[in-house]
Amino acid sequence: MVDLSAQFAFGQGGLLPQEEVLEVRKKSKQFVVGIPKETDKNEHRVPLTPQGVEILVRQGIVVLKEANAGIESKYCDEDYAEAGAVICSSTDDVYKCDLILKIGCVSEQELVHVKEKQVIFSTVPITAMTKNVLRALMKKRVTAVAYEFIHDLDGYYPILRSMNEIAGTLSVLVAAECLNDVESGKGVLLGGITGISPAEVVVLGANTAGEFAARAALGLGATVKIFDSYMQRLVTIQEKLSQRLFTSNYHESVLRKALLSADVVIGAIQLESDERFVLSQDMIQTMKPCSVVVDLCMSQGGCFATSKATTLENPTFSSHKVIHYCVPNIASKAARTASIALSNILMPMVKDIAGYGTVSAFFKQNYAARQGVYIYNGILTNPILAKHFGMTSKDIDLLSAAF
Numbered sequence: 001m002v003d004l005s006a007q008f009a010f011g012q013g014g015l016l017p018q019e020e021v022l023e024v025r026k027k028s029k030q031f032v033v034g035i036p037k038e039t040d041k042n043e044h045r046v047p048l049t050p051q052g053v054e055i056l057v058r059q060g061i062v063v064l065k066e067a068n069a070g071i072e073s074k075y076c077d078e079d080y081a082e083a084g085a086v087i088c089s090s091t092d093d094v095y096k097c098d099l100i101l102k103i104g105c106v107s108e109q110e111l112v113h114v115k116e117k118q119v120i121f122s123t124v125p126i127t128a129m130t131k132n133v134l135r136a137l138m139k140k141r142v143t144a145v146a147y148e149f150i151h152d153l154d155g156y157y158p159i160l161r162s163m164n165e166i167a168g169t170l171s172v173l174v175a176a177e178c179l180n181d182v183e184s185g186k187g188v189l190l191g192g193i194t195g196i197s198p199a200e201v202v203v204l205g206a207n208t209a210g211e212f213a214a215r216a217a218l219g220l221g222a223t224v225k226i227f228d229s230y231m232q233r234l235v236t237i238q239e240k241l242s243q244r245l246f247t248s249n250y251h252e253s254v255l256r257k258a259l260l261s262a263d264v265v266i267g268a269i270q271l272e273s274d275e276r277f278v279l280s281q282d283m284i285q286t287m288k289p290c291s292v293v294v295d296l297c298m299s300q301g302g303c304f305a306t307s308k309a310t311t312l313e314n315p316t317f318s319s320h321k322v323i324h325y326c327v328p329n330i331a332s333k334a335a336r337t338a339s340i341a342l343s344n345i346l347m348p349m350v351k352d353i354a355g356y357g358t359v360s361a362f363f364k365q366n367y368a369a370r371q372g373v374y375i376y377n378g379i380l381t382n383p384i385l386a387k388h389f390g391m392t393s394k395d396i397d398l399l400s401a402a403f
Contacts, residue, residue: 030060030061030062031060031061031062031098031099031353031354031357032061032062032063032064032096032097032098032099033048033056033061033062033063033064033097033098033099033100033101033350034063034064034065034066034094034095034096034097034099034100034101035047035048035063035064035065035066035069035070035085035094035100035101035102036066036069036091036094036095036100036102036110036113037066037067037068037069037091038069038102038103038104039104039107039109039110040104040107041313042311042312042313042327042329042332043103043104043329043332044072044073044312044332044333044335045073045103045329045331045332045335045338045339045342046069046070046073046075046103046335046339046342046343047101047102047103047121047339047342047343047346048063048101048342048343048346048347048350049070049073049075049339049340049343050075050079050080050082050083050085051083051343052343052344052346052347053065053080053083053084053085054083054084055347055351056347056350056351056354057083057084057085058084059351059354060354061350061351061354062086063080063084063085063086064085064086064088064093064094064097065077065080065085065086065087065088065094066087066088066089066090066091066094067087067088067089070339072335073335073336073338073339074335074336075336075339091110091113092113094113095113095114095115095118096115098119098359099119099120099121099350099353099359100118100119100120100121100122101121101122101346101350102120102121102122103122103123103329103332103342104122104123104128104329105122105123105124105125105128105129105133105146106120106122106133106137106144107128107133108130108132108133111133111136111137114136114137114140114142115140116140116141117140117141117142117143117377118140118142118143119142119143119144119145119359120137120142120143120144120145121144121145121147121346122144122145122146122147123146123147123148123299123329124144124146124148124149124374124385125298125299125300125328125329126299126300126301126384126385126388127298127299127301127309127328128299128328129385131389131391134375134380134385134389134391137375137378138375138378138379138380139378140378141377141378142375142378143359143373143375143376143377144373144374144375145369145372145373145374146372146374146382147159147160147163147342147372148160148163148299148372149371149372149373149374149382149384150368150369150371150372151368151371151372152367152368153367158345158368159341159342159345159346160208161208162338162341162342162345163331163338163341164207164208164209164212164268164296165208165209165212166212166330166331166334166337166338166341167209167212167296167330167331168208168209168210168211168212168213168214168215168216168266168268168296169212169213169215169216170330170331170333170334171209171213171216171266171268171294171296171325171330172190172201172213172216172217172220172222172264172266173216174294174315174325174330174333175190175201175264175266175292175294175325176189176190176220178292178316178323178325179199179263179264179290179292184290184316184318184323185290185292185323186263186290186291188263190217190220190221190222190263190264191220191221191222192221192222197223198221198222198223199222199223199263199264200222200223200225200258200261200262200263200264201213201214201217201222201223201224201225201262201263201264201265201266202224202225202226202227202258202259202262202264202265202266203217203224203225203226203227203265203266203268204227204228204265204266204267204268204269204279204303205226205227205228205267205268205269205270206226206227206228206230206233206234206236206237206247207228207233207268207270209268209296210226210228210237210266210268211237211240211241213266213268213296214226214237214241214245215241217264218241218243218245222264223246224245224246225245225246225247225248225258225262226245226246226247226248227247227248227249227250227254227255227258228247228249228250229249229250231249234247234248234249246258255283256283256286259279259283259286259287260286260287260288261288262287262288262291263288263291263292264291264292264293264294265279265287265291265292265293265294266293266294266296267279267293267294267295267296267297267302267303267304267307268296268297268303269297269303278302278303278304278305279293279303279304279305280305281305281306281320283305284304284305284306284319284320284322285320287320287322289321289322290321290322290323291322291323292322292323292324292325293306293307293322293323293324293325294325294326295307295324295325295326296330298326298327298328299328299329302326304324304326306319306320306322306324307324307326308324308326309326309327309328310324310325310326310327311327312327312329312332312333315327349366349369352366360400363376363396363400364400364401370396370397370400371396373396373400376396376399376400377399379394379399380392380393380394381393381394381395381396381399
């Protein structure tokens with residue numbers, strides 16, 4: 001029989017604090033995040049700002065940053081050091097971390113630094129990723145996440161939306177710059193002035209990029225026409241902008257008529273669903289000489305038949321006397337703004353990963369991040385990449401449940 005008298009002894013010392021034997025737990029391993037310097041000289045963004053690093057360091061997370069990573073976003077090494085990051089001179093040291101955060105997809109020259117079972121977060125533009133790199137990452141059993149594929153159950157893509165907001169706004173600014181260029185442009189102002197008609201801007205796609213392109217064009221005083229394949233998107237953008245503007249479905253005859261008078265055409269087509277609306281070469285030929293097209297779909301292959309990828313160093317070329325601006329990472333032109341937007345989304349995600357202890361545990365609980373995985377333990381999981389490279393993919397939900 002159990003003696004309960006000791007539990008109810010109110011004699012001497014009965015009400016004094018008593019020693020308690022606690023379970024001794026092993027101290028968990030510190031989570032380490034690495035930020036390497038981008039090898040692409042046209043990529044100026046950085047995934048974490050010093051402010052984001054400071055919050056992570058306060059949570060006990062170690063951040064290693066390669067020297068001069070972020071310098072083109074106007075964040076120097078001293079900014080990161082003051083925030084608590086460890087500045088490394090060696091790229092290989094950074095790649096020893098639990099998690100690598102970068103912007104551009106892994107290049108062939110970076111493969112030598114990638115470790116077995118490395119976890120890498122980055123963008124994956126189809127124009128930059130190669131089959132050889134993809135197979136090499138799979139061989140090393142890497143787990144890789146693409147920012148542009150991260151989305152929740154409601155179809156909200158947080159990083160993609162932020163970058164598209166920036167890209168849409170920038171598309172009008174670069175188009176205006178191309179238009180008033182004395183040497184290659186028409187030498188005209190986008191918005192016009194008193195007594196002179198404004199330029200006509202045609203926007204293909206009433207999505208996020210198209211919406212912000214329309215906002216910027218209207219703000220500068222241009223006439224705007226928007227085309228989309230879904231009437232509801234056109235209704236929504238009309239309500240959001242609170243201004244009367246021309247909207248239309250993709251009727252070829254209507255679109256061709258709009259192209260005849262257009263000074264600027266901005267392509268923001270969602271190629272997965274609207275691939276049939278890619279502008280053909282003969283449509284481009286009907287446009288006025290020295291007019292401008294800006295292709296915001298270059299990471300998916302482009303939405304103009306005449307498009308070919310350019311860089312921030314050499315952003316334009318002429319085809320059929322039409323100026324083409326086809327920079328895949330146009331958001332990098334506003335590097336600091338884009339870096340802050342990225343950091344605001346990635347920093348809480350890194351905190352959650354560290355809290356779960358392993359990336360696998362995090363993916364099991366976080367649906368949005370799990371949808372961003374395109375390689376899981378060396379297994380290709382993204383159907384878009386699989387289709388593009390003629391490979392097979394497996395369902396990430398099933399794989400995450402198995403591991």
